[in-house]
Amino acid sequence: MDITMKNKAQKKKMAAAMAAVNAYLEQEAEAARLEQEAAAARANEGPNVWSLSGRQDMMNMRRFVQMRVFR
Numbered sequence: 001m002d003i004t005m006k007n008k009a010q011k012k013k014m015a016a017a018m019a020a021v022n023a024y025l026e027q028e029a030e031a032a033r034l035e036q037e038a039a040a041a042r043a044n045e046g047p048n049v050w051s052l053s054g055r056q057d058m059m060n061m062r063r064f065v066q067m068r069v070f071r
Helices: 002-045 049-067
Strands: none
Touching: none
């Protein structure tokens, strides 16, 4: 009888460990799916107008310096 109780306890521990691993894997899959959705949403937004404007200003200033117009 003592052996069957140990066997049952071992089976319960194994079931709990497998459930924990399964829950972790499901959580990881959900996080990956959410990350893909967020990346797709960012891709649909298009370029940031403010960053493009800033880059354009930097290029203009460099061109002015190269032309020695800006002193």
